Amino acid sequence: MIKSPLQIARESYSPKLPKALNGSVKLVDGKNTESVADQDDIKKLFPNTYGMPVITFEEGESSATTEAIGVGLILSGGQAPGGHNVISGIYDGLKKLNPANKVYGFLGGPGGLVDNDYLELTDEIINHYRNTGGFDIIGSGRTKLEETAQFDQGLENCKALGIKALVIIGGDDSNTNACVLAEYYKQKDSGVQVIGCPKTIDGDLKNEMIETSFGFDTACKVYSELIGNIQRDANSAKKYWHFIKLMGRSASHIGLECALQTQPNVTIISEEVEAKNMSLDQVVEDIAQVVAKRAAKGENFGTVLIPEGLVEFIPAMKKLIAELNDLLAENEKEVNTLETNSEKRGYLTAKLSAEMAEVFKSLPNGIANQLMLDRDPHGNVQVSLIETEKLLIDMVKAKLKKMKKAGEYTGKFSSQGHFFGYEGRCAAPSNFDADYCYSLGYTASVLIAEGKTGYMASVRNLTKPADQWLAGGVPVTMMMNMEKRHGHMKPVIQKALVLLDGAPFKALVAKREDWAENTKYVYPGPIQYFGPTEVCDLPTKTLIEESK
Ligand code: FBP
DSSP states (O other): OOOOHHHHHHHTOOOOOOGGGSSOEEEEEEEEOOOSSOHHHHHHHOTTTTTOEEEEEEESOOOOOOSOOEEEEEEBSSOOTTHHHHHHHHHHHHHHHOTTOEEEEETTSTHHHHHTOEEEEOHHHHHHHTTOOSSTTTOOBOOOOOOHHHHHHHHHHHHHHTEEEEEEEEOHHHHHHHHHHHHHHHHTTOSOEEEEEEBOTTOOSOOSSOOOOBTHHHHHHHHHHHHHHHHHHHHHHOOOEEEEEEOOTTOOHHHHHHHHHHOOSEEOOHHHHHHTTOOHHHHHHHHHHHHHHHHHTTOOOEEEEEETTHHHHSHHHHHHHHHHHHHHHHTHHHHHHOOSHHHHHHHHHHHSOHHHHHHHHHSOHHHHHHHTSOOOTTSOOOGGGSOHHHHHHHHHHHHHHHHHHTTSOOOOOOEEEEEESHHHHTSOOOHHHHHHHHHHHHHHHHHHHTTOOSEEEEEEOTTSOGGGOEEEEEEGGGGEEEEEETTEEEEEEOOOOOOTTSHHHHHHHHHHHHHHHSOOOOOOOSOOSSSOHHHHSOOOHHHHHHTO
């Protein structure tokens, strides 16, 4: 492996741990828990793992097993900065308990467990990956574990390797699967535990016990650096409006965090669009008004941040996508036999409700085709493939043309479209993510050694210095509710969307009119790994606002 000087320097960074994890750890049980909603359904589906207490770690006498065990790790879903530190935290935690403990990484995501494709992790391997970005140590994948046959095959493979626990490092869907697996293995009395770790740059796996998912901090810092650079370019050349779509799937947490870091002219928050029942045309109108106001001051440039899930939140589009999801699930074979997009569109239009057929017919070809693309294995529309930034540019251009004719706009509109997503998912983790991920991994190793299953590793109090962080475990069933997936009601971890009465959104609302008309850009610059703590160790603005 050829290493950059930064990578070599970062290898020797020692991630910080919460105080309770530095020595012997005592587990303290809290109250028994309930799921966030649909308690009766969830309880019935998870009779063996429902209602367990929240666990907090304290310094004190440990009751962990020191008998040598094997542990299997799975990276699941999209990459997020810090995954390698979760793995090194688990590895170090387990080796500290007993150097004879063995750690296996299943290759290429959950599929590796079923296919028995694995790598035994050693000091030599781990040391090359400490504090680095990416998931390339073992790779990731989106295979959904849902069939009993997959669970049984996985169990057989674990038994053959002497694996007593699996750690699934993933987002809400992967941790839902982890919980289903934990329940199944417990019900079978199989002796294999399953622990989850909260990963996703999207920031939508969070609740009172999980303050943030790992990777969100670094990814937002990378995007904010890029947005800042673009804003500095815009403010220098003064000739382009930049429309920047940001990853994040459904939730707008990334867009909101980047807005708080960079102060762009327009920030669209999907959750607000839905709450205000806005049409696409109204979203376009709002942007065009800002363009016109700035043009009146001679400022024919600006930035617009667009969450990638926007189309799913425009009420008419949301209804259309829900109908299309069901139709595509029910008629998968027939749809796949159709060759062209226009045949598919005709076939689906005939099956849609009359109201939605009209909406579908009114869409430009590009976006209609994108809405018909295959869903991911969890039934989600692949919003990263929908070119919303281009759609909005075209619509704003058309609106400004009309405004010009009506004498309401006199400026010049030149635009550039961008999409930031993959640029941030494998960045070298910030100090925050390096420490947080290592702590999550170490926490998972303690939960395993204490014989727990159906828990997610939790590290809280994150705006404080790392030694004051609180580590422990949260039962995954506590985060669940029932939702429609692939046309059926399923138990899933409730997705955390941007709360319109939450402090981060309110912080945006308080400033956005000023930022719209006036140029108040902030240029955050690149992530700093070495230097003063007020530059290098800052958590996200979202966490800071939420902790006030
Ligand atoms: P996870 O939810 O698995 O962490 O993935 C997040 C994400 O990066 C989304 O923001 C994005 O919509 C999606 O993955 C892209 O998926 P893919 O990597 O399959 O293109």
